[in-house]
Amino acid sequence: MDEMGPIVPQSPCRAEIDLDAIEHNSRVLTRAARGARVMAVVKADAYGHGAVPVSLAALRGGADALGVTTIAEALQLRAAGIDSEILAWLYGVGDDVGAALSADVDLAVPSPGHLDTVLEAARRTGRRARVTPKIDTGLARSGVTLEEWPALLDRLISASEEGLVEVTGLMAHFAHADDPGNPVIDQQVARLHACVAQARERGLECPVNHHANSAATLTRPDDGFEMVRPGIALYGLNPVDGLEADLIPAMTFSAEVLMVKRIAAGQGVSYGHTWYAPHDTTVALVAAGYADGVWRLLSGGLDVQINGRRYPNVGRVCMDQFVVDLGPDPGEAVRAGDTAVLFGDGSDGGPTAAEWARSLGTIHYEVVTAVRGRAVRHHVLGTRHAPDRRKEGST
Structure with missing residues (x-):
């Protein structure tokens, strides 16, 4: 026993996260994006890999922005000193989103009720909200329906003119991107392009729109949107069976x-x-x-x-x-x-x-995010990919 008390043995199981692999995968995805901006998705504690160190590695690899689900996840990144663009897309209509606005966190708007929530917070805090309307182009999960879109667009224009919101662009989620030949993919792409065109015709610039997940980033580089939003590929796991991709599992x-x-x-x-x-x-x-x-x-x-x-x-x-x-x-x-x-x-x-x-x-998403409990995470730099740069820390 030393002066600090007995030494407690470390957990006998561990998850080692190769941050060089994350950085490498980010570079691969940045090249695949062919000039489009890259939003690295680091939700759910970076798919179980550790949100803060993974975010920093992804940004080093060329990512421009970070995507999370909850506002709490976004605020964790801000508290760690990360000042890059962050988008959060899952919150309740009864939530107070003022903390997100104060921390310069962008918010998705997946329904008219969510717009009510954002506008209330913008008026109360005096902070203009950066919003990304989310369109349901065919996944039938969250998102503004095509029937709701015209009325919501009217409200967004009014709120923009009032100085309450800045519409950064529109977003959507694919239903079949891991099946590259599925015709639903083209339908979804066309629907989002149509919504973007309608917004621009009404005076909203919508400079950065995004639909592509990992699979679409690697297989559909010509969809014509200004940003891609890869998740699982960032962690080195192939999003499409049989696809040749230079990814390293992290x-x-x-x-x-x-x-x-x-x-x-x-x-x-x-x-x-x-x-x-x-x-x-x-x-x-x-x-x-x-x-x-x-x-x-x-x-x-x-x-x-x-x-x-x-x-x-x-x-x-x-x-x-x-x-x-x-x-x-x-x-x-x-x-x-x-x-x-x-x-x-x-x-x-x-x-x-x-x-x-x-x-x-x-799917391998579920496997890596299920590592939990006593499995201590160790983040390393310079494993076998660059042995002269090895460093280590645990979280």
Whole structure:
């Protein structure tokens, strides 16, 4: 024990975030945008990667603006000293958005009721609101319907003339961008262009309009809007199956091997004994479970990589731990204290978040954002991509 008290061991599971990979991916997306501005989407704590360090890396890579869902997310970035353009697009009609206006946070306007909320705050605070009307071009989620648009446009013109709002442009969300040949995409693009044209004909400049997510940024560079809004590709995860894109997955999820032990043929492993050893074998206990983001549904269906070799999980994934089979004669290949990579960039044949997504019947968005609980995030600069610049910090 030292003067500061006992040293508390670190969590045995961690998510390492390669900020050089984030910066690299931002550059890839900036090139793909072909002159359009880039809004890096860092909502949901940057898809579980850490909003502040990821935002800074994305901006270093050429992003012009940041996109979040909630006002609280935007204010977190402002509190960290980030002064770039930030757009927030999810808030309630009963919310007080005055803090957003005071912090120079742009707000989406997805309904007439949301415009009421913004105008009330602008009048009360004396701050002109920078707004981006969100049009429902076909996703049928949030957004001003095409039927509501003419009346809302009238109100926006009046509010602009009154000095209450500055309309920065219009936005929308795609329904099928991950299926590049889907005809709905062209319909949505045409609808947003039509709304922009109507606004400009009425005197609203709408200088920066955006529809493209990651998939459209990489597959539809000629849609004609002034900004793109990539999310998942920023984190190195491919938004379209089979698409060739120079993206580097930024998150490596790993955990410590707590022990290695021999078990006899016929021994059941973990809760419910869903797996029995077919012969005498050696197993290792890995210190992560479903409380940390290792889905119980993956039980018996995931591999880990330890010291360059893949080993299968056997038995059920538990809340805090799971077991892998090392085989009957692993020798000294795995020892307590070694690191088991649960998923990473896959460059050395290791498991990836995309593999987990396929096993779970979901998308890699859900896999990386589900890493939680005791999984401490470590942000690194200069990993194998630039070994002479290695730095590290944890959050």
